[in-house]
Ligand SMILES: *[C@@H]1O[C@H](CO)[C@@H](O)[C@H](O)[C@H]1NC(C)=O
């Protein structure tokens with residue numbers, strides 16, 4: 001429900017009463033060092049004042065909203081890349097470093113950080129929300145790519161989740177605290193440094209687009225591609241409604257049909273082999289011939305529809321806002337879940353184009369609503385809940401990559417079950433006994 005909130009925030013419109021209306025903090029501070037963050041935390045702790053960490057504000061689940069007021073720690077001034085070890089494929093970054101900033105910094109090293117949620121988000125914020133996006137099918141999500149974190153606890157104590165300066169590829173030393181802070185959404189402490197895994201920039205990148213006669217055929221192609229172990233770098237699904245929107249928005253003439261956008265990474269020969277193998281699978285599923293490109297400018301053109309999908313969706317109804325859903329299911333259940341979701345949306349009065357990181361079983365529908373029409377907001381809410389429960393019913397999750405924030409707390413509880421939810425609550429209580437770290441989010445106390 002939250003992109004809506006973020007867009008409202010971006011417009012500076014904090015006055016109207018809306019669901020998940022973003023609420024500003026009472027005070028914003030711009031700490032420039034971990035010690036400064038620690039000092040702010042100590043003062044807040046002693047005075048029971050809520051703290052809300054802020055990276056870039058690009059999250060979709062109200063992560064930076066301050067429902068109980070308090071101090072916003074704006075971390076944009078802590079923007080140093082630290083400790084690059086090219087030979088070990090790792091680097092550490094402060095919370096003001098965004099993913100594009102890191103990749104420009106790395107440009108001459110032959111390395112890159114692939115996790116790409118779309119927005120140019122803060123890497124520490126991406127760690128905090130367990131972000132992923134289009135490349136995750138090949139390179140993993142933030143969860144697989146964070147090796148260590150420096151965290152300021154609510155009382156000002158500074159810790160390193162894997163021990164200070166540790167950056168090994170594997171370890172069997174005790175509890176994995178790094179993994180607890182990945183996806184903690186600012187509710188357990190303030191991440192002031194993250195150590196990340198890096199990858200070699202692929203020698204060749206090839207993009208391809210292919211359309212299909214049905215959702216089932218496109219998703220079956222995805223499932224078969226994954227099952228045959230092809231190390232595809234991106235495999236993105238756009239439904240007919242989204243393709244129509246992209247055509248109108250970008251002046252393109254793609255078939256208005258379920259479509260896969262693909263990307264292959266590797267050596268020239270390797271990429272050609274991968275593309276050929278997937279083209280064969282697509283053909284078996286009655287897919288069209290591949291449109292392909294490896295030249296950067298042409299790749300960009302080929303993928304522009306996917307890159308602009310969000311704005312293309314919103315442009316279907318000028319003045320509208322988007323409500324982004326985000327479910328993830330075991331890949332074998334993906335075709336039925338997308339088909340049922342599309343039927344459900346088409347029975348409603350809303351338009352809801354679908355895009356999916358289908359290689360991971362993750363998809364979003366962008367429910368387009370008039371922000372001034374309470375009936376539409378309610379309808380989007382109901383559709384969203386049904387979508388989440390449909391995912392839960394087949395072993396899926398209510399969020400693949402956006403997080404829980406404020407709007408999905410009840411779904412988290414359903415997804416986990418009472419016992420597991422209570423362990424999460426106990427953790428929250430142990431690490432944030434005064435309930436001042438980004439309060440109300442994820443685990444309401
Ligand atoms: C944080 O600071 C940046 C500038 O450093 C500013 O653009 C942004 O709006 C600030 N965010 C908040 C919530 O204060």
Ligand SMILES: *[C@@H]1O[C@H](CO)[C@@H](O)[C@H](O)[C@H]1NC(C)=O
Nearest residue numbers: 143144145146171176178179
């Ligand atoms: C611990 O968690 C981090 C973050 O999720 C992960 O990258 C790392 O591989 C995990 N370590 C072990 C030893 O499982």
